[in-house]
Amino acid sequence: MAFPVMLRSLRHHNYRLWAVADLVSITGTWMQVLAMNWLILSITGSATSVGLGLVLQALPTMLLGPWGGVIADRLPARYVVAAGQAVQALLSGVLAVIAAGDPSGTAGLYAIALVSGVVTAMTSPALGRFGAEVVGPEDLSNGLALGSVLSSGGRILGMSLAGVVIPIAGVPGAFATNSVSFLGVLVAVALMRPRELHALPPAEPGERGVTAGFRYVLGSPRLLIMFGLAFVLGSLGRNYQVTMAAMSQGPLDAGAGGYGALSVAFAVGTVLGGVYAASRARLPLRLLLITATLCGAVQMLSGVAPNLLLFGAAMLPIAASAVVLDTTVSTRSQLDSPGHLRGRVIAAQGMVGAASGAVGGPALGVLCDTLGPRTALVSAGAVSLAAAVAAAYGLARVRRARAAAAARAAAQPAPAAAQPVPVLAAEPG
Template structure:
């Protein structure tokens, strides 16, 4: 199989082609709405803190309700739940468009709709993850998740770009209306899928489908706990680059808003590259995760020493690529290493960890940048994630009876030499 065929192998499945196309449209619309909400709130209040409040309201339901969404996903058929949540998102986006077009004097209705959208995402997100795993066979799930990362990165770039161009003509309300329409692409794709080609996961029974049962499974699975703990540290100290890039641009690099925009573009390109690399791997293993985490953490620490814009941007590219490889590998292992009837709740726990990482890491890195300066913050955060990676590698090596040097150094050498994943990974 050629590299291009390996990278795109999930697209040979009819249902995944429909899912990927709909995902691109939906993600594009979602990021158009993100920009529109931020601009609407900022233009009406003049307060960046008010924009931050909307982000908190969007993430809070996942922290509070995500586990119940996972239990629901494991007990109910995924297809009707996903269809219902897509309709709900479309209705909320349409109502938000109506509010924006009425030139509201208060942002309270906007905040309420943002919170409601977060609730729908918290309840429906795990079912969406389960359904996405059912459109491809198990052996192609890692590739499908990696291609999903590429689609999400591409949709983010496209959505933000289109929103920037359309906003002066359509206003924020027009962006919200376009997002409402985008959800019908997902609905249409689901209705057009072939039921005979679905790879359905087993569902939990009445007694085993509870939140408590899901948490008990996670707590009694040491390997999964180590993965989630590592994801939390990497996500909080190594993923919130929007904060540190802004601080570096405004401070040591003296690049201003233009420099921040350039770095954001470079970061987005890196995420696409990382998704393509992950999609081309035959397997996404724990060894690959540890190797990518170590290399990315070292690069983050070194980035704080870079003297100018060009050198800093040059390191941002592999850091962004590594971040996507890490996130895709974590998502793959969390799904493939968990039983089908627990899949929704495990996905929900991963979502809670991701939301917590963003909620904790962003403010923490911002405070550290103010107190220590962005350079020292990058160096310290990178050192902390290196330490967390080594601790996780030691724990996983012990659980798998693998020597620590094979658990970390072999994957690193494999990544640097572009060796096949089977040769580059010490841990399964």
């Protein structure tokens, strides 16, 4: 069966299974996110309490991510993924039971959120590594891009279904639905053809620990520059859950309806970005720098947008650039790293993403409260733009240093060939 270039990953039987399972799982996850937030808010009446639940889920990734990378590089990714999905299904089932008991406190909910975060931290690197094994290196960028589209679609679908399921079956029904959605991943993994997987080599005996992963990442200037740029743009460049709300409530005077419209525009932008990334045969570092520059520049313009329509129009390129940037960083960091360290590189990227979310949300909130939403957007956009320029300079220096090293190696004379040792003939007796 022939597939268009944009859908070339779907020619793989295993990826088709993975894509369907991914969409089902993401849809269920977003149903649970909304149900959890609603339940905590109904119990406490505090938005801060809702934020605490999100922090408890993200914190383990920042603290335990390296050990998740070690597990991914030492154990078969397929079985680690299956185990993680099974545990998450169990935790969602426990949440359904707790919610059905009409809880008056949040201790049990927070405990489940924390355990779920630990499971995510320990299995997400294996999930990323397994995704690379499903499509292989030639289609990895396309698979990641299509995954972004599925993620955006699953998010929209999950939030929409939550609005239907919760009024009919209550919060326990949303949790139970998410528990069942994990079974889709387990079924997909079981039905995959092992002979069509592109297995990555496991970690070598001397490079199996956390230290080896940190040593590789810290010794790779290109990775450090990419991760640094991703952190700045992830924290200040696109934490729009905060700034869209602040702009809607403040300067744009659009209220909750305006915030909802902006959220839809942002979601549409993420889909467009995923489609664009999927349509490209390659995702070079040059594209990373272009999208980072575009993201920072348009964010500065969004800060001076006079009305909701123009501000929403700015959301489209910002959201699209964010997806292209994420896909490029994921593709380059995986393809440019050795297979036996792939899990630890994915874990490092996950830690950067978790840290940027944890730092960026509060930082932008403080900027919006102290300087105003418009100044916050312009200032954060200027920092993002400066980070893009600095990254371009840093990558150019790395490229020149590599070229110089290659030239020096080529100029060195080849070592002289060893002279053969003469064999002495036996003297006549």
